[in-house]
Amino acid sequence: MTPPPIKSGETPRKAPKVPPGVQLSESYGEPQGTGGETHQVAGGGVATLTTQQGIPVADDQNSLKQGARGPILMEDFHYREKIFHFDHERIPERVVHARGYGAHGFFELTESLADVTRADVFQRVGERVPAFVRFSTVAGSKGSFDLARDVRGFAVKLYTNEGNWDLVGNNIPVFFIQDPIKFPDMVHAAKPEPDRAFPQAQTAHDNFWDFISLTPESMHMVMWIMSDRTIPRSYRFMEGFGVHTFRLLDAEGNSTFVKFHWKPQLRLQSVVWNEAVKINGADPDFHRRDLWDAIEGGDFPAWDLGVQLFNQEFADQFDFDVLDPTKIIPEEILPVRTIGRLVLDRVVDNFFAETEQVAFCTQNVPPGIDFSNDPLLQGRNFSYLDTQLKRLGSPNFTHLPINAPRCPMAHFQQDGHMAMRNPKGRVNYEPNSWGPQMGGPREDPLRGFRSFAETNPEPKQRLRPESFADHYSQARQFFISQTPIEQKHIGDALVFELSKVERPDIRIRMLSHLLNIDADLAQTVADGLGAALPQPAQAAMPTRDDLDPSPALSIVENGPQGFAGRKLGILVTDGTDADLFDALTEAVTAAGGVFEVVAPKIGGVTLSDGAALAAKHKIDGGPSVLFDAVAVIPSSEGAQLLAGDGPSRDFVSDAFVHCKFIGLSEGGADLMTAAGLGDKLDEACITLAAPGDAPAFIAACAPLRHWQRELMVDLDAKA
Numbered sequence: 041m042t043p044p045p046i047k048s049g050e051t052p053r054k055a056p057k058v059p060p061g062v063q064l065s066e067s068y069g070e071p072q073g074t075g076g077e078t079h080q081v082a083g084g085g086v087a088t089l090t091t092q093q094g095i096p097v098a099d100d101q102n103s104l105k106q107g108a109r110g111p112i113l114m115e116d117f118h119y120r121e122k123i124f125h126f127d128h129e130r131i132p133e134r135v136v137h138a139r140g141y142g143a144h145g146f147f148e149l150t151e152s153l154a155d156v157t158r159a160d161v162f163q164r165v166g167e168r169v170p171a172f173v174r175f176s177t178v179a180g181s182k183g184s185f186d187l188a189r190d191v192r193g194f195a196v197k198l199y200t201n202e203g204n205w206d207l208v209g210n211n212i213p214v215f216f217i218q219d220p221i222k223f224p225d226m227v228h229a230a231k232p233e234p235d236r237a238f239p240q241a242q243t244a245h246d247n248f249w250d251f252i253s254l255t256p257e258s259m260h261m262v263m264w265i266m267s268d269r270t271i272p273r274s275y276r277f278m279e280g281f282g283v284h285t286f287r288l289l290d291a292e293g294n295s296t297f298v299k300f301h302w303k304p305q306l307r308l309q310s311v312v313w314n315e316a317v318k319i320n321g322a323d324p325d326f327h328r329r330d331l332w333d334a335i336e337g338g339d340f341p342a343w344d345l346g347v348q349l350f351n352q353e354f355a356d357q358f359d360f361d362v363l364d365p366t367k368i369i370p371e372e373i374l375p376v377r378t379i380g381r382l383v384l385d386r387v388v389d390n391f392f393a394e395t396e397q398v399a400f401c402t403q404n405v406p407p408g409i410d411f412s413n414d415p416l417l418q419g420r421n422f423s424y425l426d427t428q429l430k431r432l433g434s435p436n437f438t439h440l441p442i443n444a445p446r447c448p449m450a451h452f453q454q455d456g457h458m459a460m461r462n463p464k465g466r467v468n469y470e471p472n473s474w475g476p477q478m479g480g481p482r483e484d485p486l487r488g489f490r491s492f493a494e495t496n497p498e499p500k501q502r503l504r505p506e507s508f509a510d511h512y513s514q515a516r517q518f519f520i521s522q523t524p525i526e527q528k529h530i531g532d533a534l535v536f537e538l539s540k541v542e543r544p545d546i547r548i549r550m551l552s553h554l555l556n557i558d559a560d561l562a563q564t565v566a567d568g569l570g571a572a573l574p575q576p577a578q579a580a581m582p583t584r585d586d587l588d589p590s591p592a593l594s595i596v597e598n599g600p601q602g603f604a605g606r607k608l609g610i611l612v613t614d615g616t617d618a619d620l621f622d623a624l625t626e627a628v629t630a631a632g633g634v635f636e637v638v639a640p641k642i643g644g645v646t647l648s649d650g651a652a653l654a655a656k657h658k659i660d661g662g663p664s665v666l667f668d669a670v671a672v673i674p675s676s677e678g679a680q681l682l683a684g685d686g687p688s689r690d691f692v693s694d695a696f697v698h699c700k701f702i703g704l705s706e707g708g709a710d711l712m713t714a715a716g717l718g719d720k721l722d723e724a725c726i727t728l729a730a731p732g733d734a735p736a737f738i739a740a741c742a743p744l745r746h747w748q749r750e751l752m753v754d755l756d757a758k759a
C-alpha cells in the first residue's frame with residue numbers, strides 16, 4: 041500500500057510571479073552571473089575532475105608518496121596546485137560593510153525626468169536596466185550576525201546604457217560626520233577595541249560613545265541609530281537613501297539638486313531589541329535567508345525610487361546647509377516624487393563571484409548626474425576606488441562580470457594584473473592619425489560626461505562652515521516625530537548601550553547632549569543609568585524647538601498594512617486539528633504571506649485526520665522570534681507535553697513579550713497558562729476555536745504588533 045502523502049511544513053515554493061510577457065532580469069543584457077562554469081557536461085554525463093590546467097585527475101584522495109608511508113613528493117603537482125589555490129582563497133574583507141548580501145534585478149522608470157536631466161536612465165518611461173543590490177551591516181566582520189544594532193548599507197548598481205551608476209546609500213538618510221577626514225576615527229571607534237578585539241559588531245562600548253560624545257555633529261545620526269531603524273525585520277522592509285545632495289544636469293548644463301530615496305513597497309518594519317538579541321542566536325543569517333527565500337519563493341521585493349528635487353533658491357530658505365550630510369529635508373516640506381521602481385528577482389549564482397567581488401563606487405555616475413560639494417561625498421569619491429584596488433588586487437576589477445558595464449566600452453587602458461580584455465590592434469593612445477577604422481575611440485563632447493560648471497571664488501582653507509553648526513535641531517525633530525513606543529525604544533537603546541560603557545564620564549557627557557535634544561529623553565536615560573543629569577553640553581547654536589514633527593520619519597506610522605511578505609509560525613503537535621491547520625495555511629497564503637511549521641520533532645506530526653505533516657523546525661531551533669505572528673495550535677494532549685518543555689514555553693512567552701499577534705487553539709491557551717500568561721491574554725491573543733476563525737486571525741495580524749502590551753509588560757516588570 042502506498043503511504044499517504046506528507047503535507048509540507050512550509051509554504052510550498054511558487055513558480056516566480058512573472059506577469060505574461062515580462063522577462064526576468066536575466067535577460068537584461070550581458071554579461072551575467074559568475075562568468076564561471078557549471079560542472080555539467082552535455083548529454084548529462086559526469087564531468088572528469090581536472091587540475092586548473094585541465095589535466096584529468098586519477099586520484100583526489102591520496103597525495104603522491106615515496107612508498108606507502110613515505111614523504112609527499114614535490115612532483116605531486118595536483119596536490120601542490122590544490123593547496124596553493126586554497127591558501128589564497130581569501131581576499132581582504134571590506135574595511136566597513138564587510139557583511140553583506142546581494143541580489144540581481146532591474147530598475148524601471150515610471151516617470152520621466154527628461155525635463156531636468158539628460159541621464160539616459162531617466163528618459164523613457166517603461167524602460168528597464170539591470171540592477172545589482174548589496175545590503176550590508178557596517179561595523180561587524182564578514183562572519184558576524186545579521187541583527188547587530190547597526191546602520192544597513194543599501195548599495196545599488198544600475199547598468200545603464202551610458203555606463204554604471206552606483207547609488208551607494210544607507211538605510212538612514214544622515215551620517216555621523218560632516219568631514220571625511222574624520223571617517224577613519226569614526227570607524228576605528230565603532231569597531232572592536234584594538235587591544236582586546238571585542239566587542240564584535242556592537243557600538244555598545246566605551247570607544248564608540250567616547251568619540252560620539254566628543255562629536256556633537258553626530259547627534260542627529262545617534263537618534264536614528266538608537267531607533268528601531270538599526271534592527272530592521274528584513275532588508276525587504278527598510279528604506280534606502282542616497283544621503284547626500286546630488287545634482288541632475290540637463291543638456292545645457294543647468295543644475296537641479298536631488299536627494300534619492302528608496303521606499304519599500306511592503307512598507308517599514310523592524311524587530312524589537314530583545315528579539316534581535318535572540319534572533320542572532322537562533323539564526324545569525326536571518327536577513328540573508330529572508331532575502332534568498334523571498335526571491336526563490338517568487339515573492340520579489342520591490343522599492344519605489346523617489347526624488348526630492350530643488351534649486352538653490354529653495355535651499356537658501358533653510359538655516360541648515362543642504363550640503364551638510366547630517367541634515368534631511370523633511371518630506372512634509374518637500375514631497376518625495378516617485379519616478380521608478382527597483383525589483384530584485386534573481387539570487388546570485390555564486391556568493392563570492394558576485395556579492396563579494398562587486399565593487400561600488402560613488403564616482404560611478406553617468407552623464408546627467410553629478411556631485412554636489414557635500415564634503416563627505418567628495419571624500420567618498422576618493423575612498424571607494426582606492427579600497428577596491430586593495431581588496432580586489434588589480435585595477436582590472438572592472439573586468440569581472442559583476443562590475444563590467446553592460447553597454448559598449450572603448451578605451452586605451454591596458455595591462456595590469458589579470459587583464460582579460462586588452463583591445464586588439466596597433467593603437468593604444470590618442471590622439472593618433474590611424475583613421476577611424478584603426479585609430480580606436482574618440483571623445484564625444486556632446487554625449488560625454490560633463491561636470492557642473494561651478495565657480496568658487498573662496499580661498500583654500502581648513503574650516504567648518506557656520507551653516508553646518510546646528511547639531512541638535514534635527515535630532516530633536518527626529519525624536520518628536522516618533523510615536524510614544526518608538527520614543528521609548530530610543531530611550532531603552534540609549535540606556536542599554538551606555539550601560540555597557542565603563543567610564544562614567546562618557547555616560548554623563550552623552551546625557552549633556554541629550555539635554556539639548558529633549559529634556560524628557562535625557563531624564564529617562566539618566567534614570568535608566570542611575571545617574572544625575574549634568575549641565576547641557578555647550579552648543580554651537582541653540583536647538584530650534586519650533587520644527588514640526590515629520591510623520592514620514594516614524595516606522596510605526598509607515599508600517600505594514602497586511603500580512604503580505606510576512607511569515608506565520610505554526611506550532612503543532614500530534615493530534616493538531618487538521619482542518620484548522622488547513623484553514624490557517626490557506627488564509628495566510630491568500631494574504632500573500634508564508635508559513636513554517638514548528639513541531640516537537642523534525643520528523644513532523646500526525647494531524648487529527650491521520651495525515652502526516654512535515655516540520656520545518658524542531659521547537660528548540662524554531663523560536664517565535666523568527667516569525668511575524670504565531671499560531672499555537674497543539675492538541676490538548678500535545679499541550680500537556682509542551683507545558684513541561686522550556687523552549688515551548690519560551691515560544692509563547694517571547695511571542696507575547698514581543699507584542700506579536702498570537703492565534704490560540706484550546707491547547708494553545710493551555711500552553712499560555714503553563715507559561716504564566718493565562719490571565720494576561722489581550723485582544724491580540726486570538727482564539728482559534730474552529731477553522732472558520734483562521735481568516736479573521738490573519739486579517740487581525742496586519743499591524744503585526746500590539747504595542748500597548750509592551751507598556752503593560754514593562755509596568756509588570758517594574759511593579
Ligand code: HDE
Pocket residue numbers: 134135136137140174175176192193194195208209210215219220223281282283284365398399400416417419420423424425427428
Ligand atoms: Fe562608505 N565606504 N564611506 N558610506 N559605504 C565603503 O568601500 C567611506 C559613507 C557605504 O556593499 C568602503 O568598497 C568614506 C556614507 C556602503 O560594497 C569604503 C566615508 C554612506 C558601502 C567606504 C563613507 C556610505 C560602503 C568599504 C566618509 C551612505 C558598502 C568597502 C567620507 C551614503 C558597499 C568599499 C558595498 C563601503 C568609505 C561614508 C555607504 C572604505 C571614506 C555617508 C553602502 O571605501
